Amino acid sequence: MTSHHTPSADGLGFSPEALGDTLGETAGVAEPAAVTVVIPTFNESANVRELLHRLTDSVPARLPCEVVFVDDSSDDTPAVISEAAQDCPFPVTVIHRESPEGGLGGAVVEGMKAAGSDWIVVMDADLQHPPSLVPDLVATGEKESADLVVASRYLPGGSRAGLAGGYRVAVSRGATWLAKGLFPRALRGISDPMSGFFAIRRSAVTAEALKPLGYKILLELAVRCRPGEVAEVPFVFQDRFAGESKSTAREGLRFLRHLVGLRTASPLARMAAFGVIGLTGFVPNLLALHALVTAGVHYLPAEILANQFGVLWNFLLIEVLLFRDRRHHRHWADRVGRFALLANADLVLRIPLIALLVGQFHLAVLPATTLALLTTFVLRFAGTEALVYLPRRDGTARSRTGTARSTS
Template sequence: MAPPLTGVSVVVPTFNEAGSIAELLHRLSVLLDPEYSEVLVVDDSTDDTVREATAEAERLPHVIRIIHRSHPDGGLSGAVITGMRLAARRWVVVMDGDLQHPPEAVPRLVITGRERDAGIVLGSRYCAGGRASGLDGRFRHVVSSASTVAARVLFPRRLHGCSDPMSGFFAVRLDALDLDALQPRGFKILLEVLVRHRLALVEVPYDFGARHGGVSKASLANGGAYLRQLVSLRFHLARR
């Protein structure tokens, strides 16, 4: 069995994940060193996510910090930035709270980043060996593919070598980021990070699994926010 992972902060933005957060924390606890790693749950929920997370955290010896935001500015992306600002370790892993991102892939992201001297390691559904089996139905597959193509067409240089800019599962070296340069909005924090920084990127394949309880948060409003993000980032590069 591999030794527990040290020197990492796992940031989990949550919105109504009461059905999965306890299992996620338990599975992470098997992988992380209880003294030299931590988990930050940044919560915007209206359900019992905080109660479930707190109960599980009390059963574990790990550092698990639960931050409930009464004003969820910036949506999921804003929650991720909040977690990054509070992170105490050099490497930060960002992952969803619904178990579609497998906790067991976290050590591989971080270890690959350290071995390859990367700035960011992307968990990709679309590079060789990756799978998107957890996407619900043909419509979501089409939307995901179209969103990916749009981003890569608009930002060919910044996304060179990036097969999955829509991914929400990645490890990043905190000292490589300028958090004040990020303008969080909506779901796509990875795209914001990649376009506003020049980071040495490595990809690791993973299987985007089935949702463990709850429902997809994707909506027309999220689609509109994504389009506005594309326009904002395009103007940002044009000004530079």
Template sequence: MNFNSLKSLLTVPTGSLQIPESPFINVDRTDKAIYFSLIIPTYKERDNIQNIIRILSQLLDEFIPGDYELIVVDDDSPDRTWEVAQSLTDKYPQLQVMRRQQERGLSSAVIRGWQAARGRILGVIDGDLQHPPEVLTQLLSGIQQGADLAVASRNIEGGGVSSWSVVRRFLSRGAQVLGLIILPSVLGRVSDPMSGYFMVRRSAIANVTLNPVGYKILLEVIGRGKVGEITEVGYVFCERKEGESKVTWKQYVEYIHHLVRLRLSTGRLGRVNQQMNFPIGRFLRFGLVGLSGVFVDMAILYLLSDPTTLALPLTRSKIIAGEIAIVNNFLWNDAWTFADVSMRQQEWRHRLKRFLKFNIICLAGLVLNVLVLNLVFNFLIPNRYIANLIAIAVATVWNFWVNLKLSWRVTDVK
């Protein structure tokens, strides 16, 4: 590819994932604000990109001629999808291409595209032709009739999936039910909250910092945006004709993570969190690490104290089990929960210093843990394992907050 064609690539926005209130206008070109910007996030879609650009251009040229743009946002695909898309720009003047080399992820790709967009209405469609392009006109009609958000849904009349397995159908429905339990105020507003095919008014999400996890950006739009009226249009999700599916178990884990984070950062809990300035994301990671420590703690406690094993005294067994769990938790927290700090202080003396602090703080927490364990076991619930879980929960809050303030912080400044 020559230098002149590279120059025409869109510049990748940087900074926070926030949509500007006014459309992006490049003063060096003859750009002007337009009605509709459609983002097509891609990764290894070389075999599909030409077809989808052709179909979308024909459809939108008839519906809103000259008043739209297509923006391909490619995550530096090894098959050079961005290069194929770039070669089409002469034939399709409404097409622009962005190549991201420093970031990855579907949700952030969509937001970066929206940041560079000129449209008053912002949309997203998959680049693999699994979203039928003809539904776009129905979604646009819904917006023109006053909706803030128009969603293509598989779960209303006219919608469905073409050939999903029983397992995939079960996982999809299960994810939706789980979402309704965790975040009913968001997922209860649409029939297909996992849809990746929708459009929204710029004004509904302008000046809001989005913080997506994984690929379900619709949750972020509804949860954080100022979305009033919502309309839905049924569509049948088609199996891809070219390329390979990118849906894995990891997407379901990210979906649950996203639900929990939205639940803790929006609504009443979100307002409390803002007032307390509490690092929810870091606490969730700390909690997951602590959960691994629970299994270690429980296993060692059983081996040491159960009457069928070593039958050691409960307090002594708890101290040994707790210390082993502390070592487990430190290793995971240093590598994951506080990795941003650890990476800046990687020398062994720094790591040893963090471990000693962590150990002292957690030993203090262990004293608290033992006290709570004995109080609950002797006076409230005469079950060693339930009492132990309650003691662990109390100590977790102590351990996180004090370690946040003392153990993982940058102390050496060059």
């Protein structure tokens, strides 16, 4: 559901002549650049009124502005926003999502799709991101011809003071090091990839390429969209104005899954991860084999049964880590059956292939086995992608339904 509050001004249709003293005269920019402030909210009714008040005080009249809230709340946050928006000099839109797909990152992408400005500023609703910095982010981007401007806690003059406790500071710092270590090229020039406060040109965003999961939307944008020139400004991470942090251990796990998904986005990287996951399957396989043989089961049926434990283990891991975004194309039972069939076909194919390599091509047993393992691995990976996780051609794949919207 979408609701709008539009003031009597002309929305974003400003011209430099009508603005008088333009943003360019104070920031070295030729003319003011319109900005859409995208704010994801989840039960932030105690903060949004003060947030809009500070945005009104911070954004100069010469800077064309609109605010888009994307709300996943279960409280009265949308109603509070609509009421507070009556006093704002700029348009305020509320998009309420009944199904919060993608978490906070998904909400931001939804807001970006609704943005009507050259610049998009993303910030939190809890006032830990100071609204007074919004004009500076846009001005810096225009002045330095940047595609992305990040508000960084790690520049001189910046601070992470608002992080509650040493544990959250350590987690934030560790997540930053991990992300920069995994994506050194994509995050070059970004000292704070965990920041949720940044400005990006709308032209630098390819919304269709984004697959957000949880809080860290800047990391998603930097890796998948690869904006060109990057600039940074320091900022002090503030204390929450009201309410409690939404950061949880569950969000930490989603972040790790997100990192794996980003790191394995290319087919080659995905194949390597598929191989590593396959190796981990030896552990449940051997444990099950030991238990079955100890229980008196003959080793041949025990081998077959134990192999199924490894298959199930591998299936669960690739579901969560490699193909999370493709699971909706088929029912879970269909995916399990196809994956198990491919995994067991690998076992059936490998023995005749080894016999062929040894008998016809006179390879020694060890290199023949190695070549057979590599061949069946590549075939199983290709088969898993093509037969388990690709969309159906007949158009009967299950699709995720979007939230219906009405405009008032």
